[in-house]
Structure formats: C-alpha cells, structure tokens
Amino acid sequence: MTTGASTPFHPARPRRSRLRTALPLGVAAWLVLEIWLLTVVAGAAGGVTVFLLLVAGLVLGSVVIKRAGRRAFQNLNEALQRGTPPSRGGGNGLMMLGGLLLILPGLISDALGLLLLLPPVQKAVGRSAERVVDRKLREAGPGSLGDVFQQARMRRPDGKVVQGEVIRDDERGSDAGDAGAGPRPPLTR
Template identity: 75%
Template sequence: MTTGAQTPTHFDTRPRRSRLRTVLPLGLAGWLALEIWLLTVVAGAAGGFTVFLSLLAGFLLGSVVIKRAGRRAFQNLNEALQRGTPPSSGGGSGLMMLGGLLLMIPGLASDALGLLLLLPPVQKAVGRYAQRKVDSRLRAATPGTVGEAFQQARMHRPDGKVVRGEVIIREDERGGDERGETPQDRRPPLTP
C-alpha cells in the first residue's frame, strides 16, 4: 500500500472546445426561437397573409440589395484592376451584402437587423469596429505590419518597379541554375 498522491497514467490529448463552438449552437437556437415567437405574435395580431407578404417583401428587397452591392463591388474591383492599384476595402459592399442576406432569411428580427445594416452610419461604425478587430488580431499574430508582409511577398526589379510573378534564376559558373540543372536539362515550356 502506497501513501501520497498518485500520478495519472494517461493524459487527455483532445484539444479543448472553444467558447465559440460551445455558445454558437445555443445562440442559434435562441435566435430561431425568437424568430418563431415574433412570427406567431405578428400573425396573431395582423394575420398570416400579412406575415407572408412581409417575408416575401424582405426576400425580394434582400435580393435587390445583394445584387446592387455585388455589382458595386465588381465595378470597384474592375476599376482598380484597370488602374493597376490594389482594390480598396472601403465602400461597404460586404456589409450591404450581409444586410441583404439577413433580409432574405425568413424572420422579422433578421429583417430588422438587415435593415439596420443598410444605414450608412451603422455601416461606417460596424466597418470601423471590424477593421480595428482585424488589425489587432493581425498585429497579435504576426510581427510587423500587414503592409510589410505584402511588401516581402513581392519581387522587386532593379529599377524599383514591382513585378508580380517574376522569377529570377541565377546561374552558376558551369552554366547551371541554383538546382544544378544546365540549359540542356530544362524542358521546353508547355504551350499549345
């Protein structure tokens, strides 16, 4: 018989479940219960046909909003590519699409939240908050700034111009490249 504390013979190697994975199903169930309760209250007060028309109107309005936001985002991307500059993250197209998606989801609470996201002051406030959160997470995850990471990922020509996708292969004295291949070892490019 031994005295004292015994050491465990095995360890639980499963990773801990995140708080989000624990709370998200409960939150979704609560949201669904709220939506059903609101629909039954409005159906009792105004009638089932009114509820049907409001859900249909929300779906149609959401599809129009998503279509407009998608067109605006595609137009901004196209203009940025023509100018040769990176596309700007501004414009609120993502939040407009989220608002449209919330309008398309059947339910009155999601419609109210979707309409709220379509208001420009709310979009600006939510956009600033999201940008601050993303920036703080990126700063915590990587040393330096995001711009430095993008700058390191680009190749520079001697004249200072940035050329995406350019590969420089230096050849050694015997005519081979860094992998030891000579020009005779290289295959021709695959072209039709």
C-alpha cells in the same frame, strides 16, 4: 502481474472556446425567437401579412445584394483600369450582409439587415470590425493565421523542412527524342 500491453497515451483534449460552446445555443435561441415572433405577428395581423413581409424581405435582400455586388465589381474594374489596388471595403461587404439578413426568413434578421443598410451604422460596424481584425492579426502567434505563409512548406517525415521548386519532366523534355517538342497539350475527350 503485467502482460506488457499498455494503454495508449491520449493527451488531454484542448478546451473548447467560448464561441464554439455558445454559438449553437445562440443560433437555437435566435431560431426559437424568430418563430415565436412570426407566430405573434401572424396572430395579430394574419398569416397573409407575415407571408407578404417574408416575401418583401426576400425581394429587397436580393436587390440589395445585387446592387452591392455590381458596385463592388465596378470598383474593381475601375481600379484595374487605373492600375491601382482596389480600395478596401467601401461598405459593399456590409451591404451584402444586410441583404443576406433580409433574405433570411424572420423579423429580427430583417430588422438587423435594415439597420446594416444605414450608412452611419455601416461606418460604425466597419470601424469596429476593422479594429478587431487588426488586433487579432497582431496577437496571432506562430502556428496561426498570422504565420500562414511560413506554414506553407513541405515537411519530410522526419520533421525537416524541405524548400525548393518542382520541375516537371514534361517541361524539360525527355531524352526519348521529344526534347524539342515542348510541353504536351492537355488530354481531351
């Protein structure tokens, strides 16, 4: 005997990517390793030494990020004054990442941050990251980042795409007598 009530249909959930599965485990393992290494160094050299290492990493990382940000802003200003598009990268992003890794408390992150400050390492990491991004953008199919501008459309509830422009009433003026007044100023308190 059936009562007419049916269970709702739930499609199978998509599988989690390997990255989403492994990333939390990797971060947890990295944190445990950092804490273990800090305790080993504190046991060998003392707690004051570990504290001074962490403060030195914080100060050096702040200086590196400030310098890389200043250089990136200067490059942008020069490009705008020349009227040309800004150059890609220039190593500032990787220098900022190296500074951020230096700021994070831990000796492994400090070592990785110092490695990213070396120009040969920056060039190698920059080239490989550029290749990966280019490959991913080429592989991107419809409905992904490669199709982002095609997705920026208004869709009606029935699924039809509506393309057009929005004309606001206050830009056209209304028939109530303020046709020549133009747009209204913003409200302020």
